[in-house]
Amino acid sequence: xxxxQAARLKYACDMDKSVLLNNFEARGWIPVGPDxxxxxxxxxxxxxxxxxxxxxxxxxxxxxxxxxxxxxxxLTRKDLMVKNIKRYRKELDKDNNPLAEKDDTGRFxxxxxIPHTYTLPADYNLFVEEFRKNPNTTWIMKPSGKAxxxxxxxxxxxxxxxxWSRDSKTSNFVPPTSKDTYVISKYIDNPLLxxxxxxxxxxxxxxxxxxxxxxxxxxLGFSRFCTVxxxxxxxxxxxxxxxxxxxxxxxxxxxxxxxxxxxxxxxNLRLYLESxxxxxxxxxxxxxxxxxIVHTLKAVAGVISNDRHCFECYGWDIIIxxxxxxxxxxxxxxxxxxxxxxxxxxxxxxxxxxxxxxxxPPGEQPDVRWNKTAGKENLGNFYVLYDEDLAQSDxxxxxxxMKLGTGPVRGGLRETKGRPSxxxxx
Amino acid sequence: MESHFSPGYVQNLLQSLKSSKIYTDLxxxxxxxxSKTSVRVSELKKGVQSGLAASGWERKLRNEIYxxxxxxxxxxxxxxxxxxxIKEPLLYLRKAQQAWEKRILKSxxxxxxxxxxxxxxxxxxxxxxxxxxxxxxxxxxxxxxxQIRPVYAPKDFLEVIMxxxxxxxxxxxxxxxxxLWGLVQLPLKLSSINRLRLLYSDMAINQCQTGVDDSxxxxxxxxxxxxxxxxxxxxxxxxxxxxxxxxxxxxxxxLREDLWSxxxxxxVDEFDVLYYxxxxxxxxxxxxxxxxxxxxDVKLTATNDDQYFxxxxxxxxxxxxxxxxxxxxxxxxxxxASPPKSYIRGKLGDENFSVVYPPNGVIxxxxxAMYVAPLCYLYKEPVKLYxxxxxxxxxxxxRLHSISSHTQGIVCLSLLFExxxxxxxxELFFYLKSVGCQPLKIAFKxxxxxxxxxxxxxxxxLLWDRILAYNSLExxxxxxVSIFSFRKTNLLKVQSYNAAEAVLADLTTLQxxxxxxxxxxxx
Numbered sequence: 001x002x003x004x005q006a007a008r009l010k011y012a013c014d015m016d017k018s019v020l021l022n023n024f025e026a027r028g029w030i031p032v033g034p035d036x037x038x039x040x041x042x043x044x045x046x047x048x049x050x051x052x053x054x055x056x057x058x059x060x061x062x063x064x065x066x067x068x069x070x071x072x073x074x075l076t077r078k079d080l081m082v083k084n085i086k087r088y089r090k091e092l093d094k095d096n097n098p099l100a101e102k103d104d105t106g107r108f109x110x111x112x113x114i115p116h117t118y119t120l121p122a123d124y125n126l127f128v129e130e131f132r133k134n135p136n137t138t139w140i141m142k143p144s145g146k147a148x149x150x151x152x153x154x155x156x157x158x159x160x161x162x163x164w165s166r167d168s169k170t171s172n173f174v175p176p177t178s179k180d181t182y183v184i185s186k187y188i189d190n191p192l193l194x195x196x197x198x199x200x201x202x203x204x205x206x207x208x209x210x211x212x213x214x215x216x217x218x219x220l221g222f223s224r225f226c227t228v229x230x231x232x233x234x235x236x237x238x239x240x241x242x243x244x245x246x247x248x249x250x251x252x253x254x255x256x257x258x259x260x261x262x263x264x265x266x267x268n269l270r271l272y273l274e275s276x277x278x279x280x281x282x283x284x285x286x287x288x289x290x291x292x293i294v295h296t297l298k299a300v301a302g303v304i305s306n307d308r309h310c311f312e313c314y315g316w317d318i319i320i321x322x323x324x325x326x327x328x329x330x331x332x333x334x335x336x337x338x339x340x341x342x343x344x345x346x347x348x349x350x351x352x353x354x355x356x357x358x359x360x361p362p363g364e365q366p367d368v369r370w371n372k373t374a375g376k377e378n379l380g381n382f383y384v385l386y387d388e389d390l391a392q393s394d395x396x397x398x399x400x401x402m403k404l405g406t407g408p409v410r411g412g413l414r415e416t417k418g419r420p421s422x423x424x425x426x
Numbered sequence: 427m428e429s430h431f432s433p434g435y436v437q438n439l440l441q442s443l444k445s446s447k448i449y450t451d452l453x454x455x456x457x458x459x460x461s462k463t464s465v466r467v468s469e470l471k472k473g474v475q476s477g478l479a480a481s482g483w484e485r486k487l488r489n490e491i492y493x494x495x496x497x498x499x500x501x502x503x504x505x506x507x508x509x510x511x512i513k514e515p516l517l518y519l520r521k522a523q524q525a526w527e528k529r530i531l532k533s534x535x536x537x538x539x540x541x542x543x544x545x546x547x548x549x550x551x552x553x554x555x556x557x558x559x560x561x562x563x564x565x566x567x568x569x570x571x572x573q574i575r576p577v578y579a580p581k582d583f584l585e586v587i588m589x590x591x592x593x594x595x596x597x598x599x600x601x602x603x604x605x606l607w608g609l610v611q612l613p614l615k616l617s618s619i620n621r622l623r624l625l626y627s628d629m630a631i632n633q634c635q636t637g638v639d640d641s642x643x644x645x646x647x648x649x650x651x652x653x654x655x656x657x658x659x660x661x662x663x664x665x666x667x668x669x670x671x672x673x674x675x676x677x678x679x680x681l682r683e684d685l686w687s688x689x690x691x692x693x694v695d696e697f698d699v700l701y702y703x704x705x706x707x708x709x710x711x712x713x714x715x716x717x718x719x720x721x722x723d724v725k726l727t728a729t730n731d732d733q734y735f736x737x738x739x740x741x742x743x744x745x746x747x748x749x750x751x752x753x754x755x756x757x758x759x760x761x762x763a764s765p766p767k768s769y770i771r772g773k774l775g776d777e778n779f780s781v782v783y784p785p786n787g788v789i790x791x792x793x794x795a796m797y798v799a800p801l802c803y804l805y806k807e808p809v810k811l812y813x814x815x816x817x818x819x820x821x822x823x824x825r826l827h828s829i830s831s832h833t834q835g836i837v838c839l840s841l842l843f844e845x846x847x848x849x850x851x852x853e854l855f856f857y858l859k860s861v862g863c864q865p866l867k868i869a870f871k872x873x874x875x876x877x878x879x880x881x882x883x884x885x886x887x888l889l890w891d892r893i894l895a896y897n898s899l900e901x902x903x904x905x906x907v908s909i910f911s912f913r914k915t916n917l918l919k920v921q922s923y924n925a926a927e928a929v930l931a932d933l934t935t936l937q938x939x940x941x942x943x944x945x946x947x948x949x
Contacts, residue, residue: 195736195802196562225736260732268733268803271679271884276806279654279680343732 007365012038014047017337019348023356039366040356041066045333052307060309063366065359068333069210069310075300076314076333078183079119079144088299099295113292114328116186119144120161127184131158138187142330145181154187188327192320194272199225199264201318201326204335205293205385206355208311208372210301212388216358216374217290219381220347223264261340277324285324292318292328294386308368311359313351354380431500439494447697448490455483482664489666493691496897497760497821514762514830518593519837523762523829526586530789531766533577538715541573545768545783546714554710561706564742565729574722576792580874583791583827584609584867587837590829607859608844609866614831616842617900619849623946625896626904628674629939631947636676637888637939650678657681666691673895676888676939683804689894690817694810702809705747708785716784720745724795733883737802744798744812745790748819754786757820762830763787788824793871796878797823800886818890822899826874834899839873840866843903847910850945854914863923868930869906876902882934889938905938908945912936 011024012034020042024031032038034047043051043066051058052070060066074080089111092100101109118127120141131139136156143151155161161184191198204218273282293316315335319327337352339345358374360366373389384390431439443449456474459465459481465473478484514520538545549557560566588609595613606612617625629635639649653675660672661684669688677685687693709717724741728734734741748754758765765787770779798815805811825835832838844866848855858865871880876893878886892901910917913929920926 196739197736199736260730260735262735264732264736268883271887272803274679275682275804275887279678282680341732 007363009039009360009366010037011040011042012036013042014044015042015337019337019339019345019352022349023352026353027356039063039065040360043067045072060307060368062368064309065311065366065368066309067311067313069207069312070305070307072304072312072333074303075296075331077144078117078142078330079181081296081300081331082114082117082119082183084299084303085114085296088295110291111295113288113295113326114185115188118184120182120184122181124161128158138189139184140187141182141184143182155184188319188321190322192322192324194225194269197225199223200329201266201269201289201316201320202335203289203293203316203318204313204351205297205316206311206313206358206382207297208359208374209308210297210304210306212392213294213297213301214372214374214387214389215294215297215385216379216382217293217385218351218354219266219383220350221266222347223266223269225262225264261344263341263344273324281324285320285326289318289326290385292326296328296331297386311355313355350381354378354382358382435498435500438498439491442494443490446490448487452478452483452487455481485664489664489688489691492666497757499760509759512760513758513764514832516592516831519590519829519831520762522586522590524764526583526829527763527766530577531768534715534766534789537575537577543715543718546712549711549713557710561710561743563739564746565724565738568721568725569718571718571722571725574718576723576726577719577789579792580871581867583836583874584840584870587829587840590837606844607848607855608841609864610837610841610844612837612841614838614841615833616838616845617833619846619946622900622904625898626892626901626942626946629892629943629946631943633675635939635943636678636891637885637937638943640678654678654681657685661685661688664688670895670897673891677891679884679887682887682891686804686814686894687810690814690821692810692813692817694813698813699809702747702812705750706743708750709746714749714784716749716790717746719790720749720795723790723792727793727879728795728799731799731879734796734799734802734879737799740802740808740811741795741798743808744815745795747812748816749784749786749788749790751786751816752782754788754816754820755782757824758787761824761828762832762835763824763828791827793875793879796875800878800883800890803883803887818894822893823876825899826876836873839899839903840870842900843869843873843906846903846907850907851911851914854910854917857918858920858926861921861923861926863920863926865910867923868927869910872906872909872933873902877905877933877938880933881936881938885936885938892942901942904945905942908941909933909936911945912941 009027009029010032011029012032013020013024014034024040029040034041034043041047041051041064045068048066048068048070050056051060051066074084089100089108092111093102099110103109116130118124118130120127131137138154138156141153141155141161153160201221201223203221206216206218208214208216270282270286273285312333313335315332317329317332319329321327337348339348357378357380361375361378371389373387374384455478459474459477460470462477465477510520514523534545537543588611590610590612592612634649634653636653640646640653644650657672657678658681660668661681663669666688669685673685673689721742724738724745728741729738755765765782766789767780768783769776770781797819798811801811801815801818805814822834825832826839827836829835829837844855847865855865876886876899877889881889889901889905893899909930916929917926920929
């Protein structure tokens with residue numbers, strides 16, 4: 001089939017990362033500058049701001065694709081994400097949608113996937129009320145706009161938050177700039193431990209359009225382990241190595257190992273959980289993770305500006321507690337493409353390769369007017385997480401109660417259950 | 427009723443049962459039965475027996491006897507087999523094993539003297555408290571390991587095996603024409619391919635297997651869901667032989683832990699927990715040089731392995747108590763090896779002052795920790811994990827690092843590997859030999875470690891399912907041959923030993939069950 005000959009596209013890339021550049025070179029694409037006539041632009045978030053800013057007068061052509069949505073921060077800033085999810089839940093509740101079903105204590109059954117969160121300084125008083133109800137709990141403070149574990153600390157006393165209490169008591173109201181806001185969430189102090197160590201999951205999800213929602217989950221996600229034993233002891237709250245699993249923080253610890261980088265494949269995690277906890281509960285866990293992601297994307301779908309030139313590959317951080325319940329920690333717009341080990345490099349290379357194949361079907365010129373339905377043969381290591389077009393066309397699947405069912409078709413949600421086929425990093 | 431068990435054998439069996447816990451338990455259960463009002467004095471014996479059977483004691487007794495049968499094979503001369511013949515019938519191999527042991531012990535002792543570390547020392551009170559406090563995180567702040575080196579590695583052991591010669595066997599030719607083509611030069615009895623096909627007949631290609639037919643692209647109702655239903659029924663029966671028979675087609679992941687526990691006869695109760703705590707107390711009280719060897723081993727192997735690094739701390743919690751466990755000594759009755767002896771300071775040679783060192787008689791070698799690592803995927807807490815490891819080691823893995831003529835000993839497994847390869851892949855074998863690569867040199871380390879650390883973890887567990895189910899390690903040799911066969915095309919292009927090793931360096935993408943099936947059943 002000679003039609004599959006790769007088209008030599010022009011690309012611009014803001015980041016000097018081998019996993020990106022190797023992919024472009026392997027396709028014979030031609031590097032150009034961001035101000036030139038590029039067809040594919042892997043930009044960093046600042047450049048994206050410029051491209052879409054009202055003053056720039058930039059107008060994207062029909063054959064240009066870029067790797068961020070203009071206002072992705074609705075999903076990737078912790079405070080906005082929480083706000084959008086809370087609003088989504090309220091809306092479903094108002095409509096008496098079965099998804100918004102609550103249990104006897106008033107907690108959502110299906111939509112309870114973010115820990116209790118407040119924005120500071122805006123919600124300071126609400127937070128204090130909650131804190132006083134349960135004074136022995138730990139909370140985690142995160143700056144809304146930062147990444148890689150920078151600026152995070154743990155709080156178990158109100159005195160640690162003096163700064164915000166003073167601000168909210170001032171008579172001259174100074175609206176906080178986005179740089180100063182923090183979110184404070186209930187710390188999950190019963191994380192699932194394996195070998196006595198805490199870990200979190202890093203999953204990659206590609207979104208090609210929000211309305212209709214089309215998203216794809218990468219099978220080769222991984223778990224990141226803390227190098228130091230997990231210790232819930234109050235005195236250890238300051239020890240960031242114990243509590244934070246970001247690789248950039250773990251890397252500086254004494255026990256960091258560069259061979260495996262503290263990372264475990266999702267296969268190993270599944271094998272361990274199935275062997276020690278059983279298949280049903282493990283399947284339920286991975287199912288809930290899929291749904292958690294879909295709900296979050298749906299929550300922001302209404303506010304994201306669905307520019308058809310855009311796609312985005314997000315890094316999702318999820319923690320599992322020891323009841324095998326997943327919790328969403330945050331979503332990253334620019335997941336790290338630096339490789340810490342050779343398996344890592346191979347995995348990230350494949351990730352970019354598959355992303356490009358889904359966004360621009362191989363051999364074709366990019367055309368943003370297409371319906372963005374990726375062919376099965378181009379998915380690579382992705383599987384279709386949710387495709388709203390397919391869901392709409394299948395009336396059976398619109399029943400939200402089927403989310404935990406074992407029926408074969410769940411409205412565009414992935415059809416295969418059970419273990420993913422043995423895709424490996426190698 | 428005719429039994430092929432001699433009266434002496436039955437006597438030994440009864441003796442062993444009487445001195446084990448099940449005797450007291452049965453006794454107590456019988457007392458409970460007697461006191462029941464439904465039992466009539468005139469039919470006391472029958473009543474108690476049926477009561478015991480109904481409450482599951484007959485099953486438990488059967489399981490206990492089954493475990494005994496597995497570990498005490500019936501010998502050919504019921505009356506006259508001397509103890510050392512049960513260990514190893516051939517004199518020259520006994521002598522070779524003893525010489526090898528002497529070498530190991532010498533190496534250990536010289537490391538002691540060189541580094542000025544005692545073989546054993548009592549820990550001061552303060553150190554004991556500190557160690558007890560961080561028992562669950564032994565991976566951090568271990569002893570200083572820079573000077574410690576493993577006592578021996580599989581390749582050293584291979585060199586010893588290569589030099590073994592049967593003094594009674596004289597081919598009568600000095601030109602070496604009749605020497606065997608591989609590295610092992612011993613005329614030992616091995617299973618033929620046909621016998622292996624019969625033994626592993628449940629793995630034939632026309633039989634559905636876990637590891638082949640339960641992958642996600644095959645609809646679950648074809649095999650997997652029925653298999654799991656059957657597995658749950660098997661588990662309810664609580665009968666070791668049935669569990670073992672079921673495992674012949676592999677264990678579903680979610681049922682594996684319980685199935686292995688039933689096959690190995692592991693039932694952890696309070697006494698077992700107490701015993702483990704006792705071993706732990708022994709570790710805390712005394713520091714042995716062997717501990718540093720184990721630390722070093724874990725750091726060199728599991729900690730660097732991206733599948734097992736997570737379990738590092740568990741490994742210490744299993745291996746350190748293991749060295750203190752004197753119950754392990756009983757397996758030496760059927761092991762050609764003998765526990766090494768050491769002498770109290772100043773009393774060298776005086777038998778009254780000799781002690782077994784380490785207390786369990788097993789000196790670890792490079793890679794020993796990998797016998798435990800795959801089990802960490804099954805058992806999430808240390809006590810059960812400990813007993814599972816101990817059972818699997820004293821049933822199977824001890825044979826992988828001692829010199830013996832047993833068909834499942836490493837010597838025979840190596841020879842079996844070479845024979846099978848020469849017979850069924852003659853072109854490959856001779857080509858490799860011609861470029862200076864003896865296949866066993868590469869495969870040996872796989873065999874010694876039962877492939878742990880070389881295959882991906884789920885495949886190791888599938889392989890070990892079959893070891894337990896068929897009660898034989900021969901499958902290791904079959905798998906090794908099938909791997910060479912699988913990569914034949916690339917192997918036939920290599921020009922050196924290093925190139926061959928590179929082709930076979932990464933086995934983590936292999937699916938072992940289809941490979942074994944191809945090897946055994948498709949020629």
